[in-house]
Amino acid sequence: MIQAIAFYLFATVVIVAGALTVSSRNPVNAVMWLILAFFNAAGLMVLCGAEFIAMLLVIVYVGAVAVLFLFVVMMLDIDVAEMRAGFARYWPLGLGLALILAAELVIYGVGAVSIGNAQLAHRVGAIPAATPNIEALGDLLYTRYLFVFEGAGLVLLVAMIGAIVLTHRERKGTRYQNVSRQVARRPQDATRNVDQPVGVGLEL
Structure with a gap:
C-alpha cells in the first residue's frame, strides 16, 4: 500500500514538473522544475529496485547537468x-x-x-536474473553498448566545452594569468633566502 502511494506521488510530481519545465517562460524556473523532476524520477527508480540508476540521476543529472544548465542560463543573461x-x-x-x-x-x-x-530486461541483454543490477548494467555498458556509452560521454564533454566558451568573456583592463611565463620562471627568481638575525625587524 505504501509503495503504491509513493509510486503515484512520485509519478504525479514527475509529470507536473515536466509539464512546468516545458511551459515555464522563465529559464531559471524551468531548470528548477527540471531538478524537481529528476529527484522524483530517482524516487521511482528506488521503488523499481534500481538504486544505482537513482544515484546516477541525483549525482550526475541533478549535481552536474542541471547545475550546468542553471549556470549557463544565469551567466548568459537571457532577454x-x-x-x-x-x-x-x-x-x-x-x-x-x-x-x-x-x-x-x-x-x-x-x-x-x-x-x-x-520482459524488457531479457530483450536488452541475456543476463542471469541473480546478477545484481549494478553488475548487469556495467556488463552491458562496457561490452555491448561500449561505443554508445563513449558517445554519450563525448556529447557531455562537448556540452561542457560549449558552456565554457559561451560564458567566457574578455574584460578590458583585467590582468590575465600567463601560464607559460609562470612555468618558465626559475626558482631563484621566485624565492629569496634571508638569514634573519634575532631581535632585528624584517626589511622588505
Whole structure:
C-alpha cells in the first residue's frame, strides 16, 4: 500500500514538473522544475529496485547537468522578452513535435499491453536474473553498448566545452594569468633566502 502511494506521488510530481519545465517562460524556473523532476524520477527508480540508476540521476543529472544548465542560463543573461517572441514564433513546430512524441508513446504503450509481459530486461541483454543490477548494467555498458556509452560521454564533454566558451568573456583592463611565463620562471627568481638575525625587524 505504501509503495503504491509513493509510486503515484512520485509519478504525479514527475509529470507536473515536466509539464512546468516545458511551459515555464522563465529559464531559471524551468531548470528548477527540471531538478524537481529528476529527484522524483530517482524516487521511482528506488521503488523499481534500481538504486544505482537513482544515484546516477541525483549525482550526475541533478549535481552536474542541471547545475550546468542553471549556470549557463544565469551567466548568459537571457532577454526574457526576446525569448517570448521566439516562443510565439515557433510554437506550431513545437506543438507538432510534441504530438508526434505523444503518438509514439501511445502506440508503443498499446503494443506493450497487447503482447502482455514484454520482459524488457531479457530483450536488452541475456543476463542471469541473480546478477545484481549494478553488475548487469556495467556488463552491458562496457561490452555491448561500449561505443554508445563513449558517445554519450563525448556529447557531455562537448556540452561542457560549449558552456565554457559561451560564458567566457574578455574584460578590458583585467590582468590575465600567463601560464607559460609562470612555468618558465626559475626558482631563484621566485624565492629569496634571508638569514634573519634575532631581535632585528624584517626589511622588505
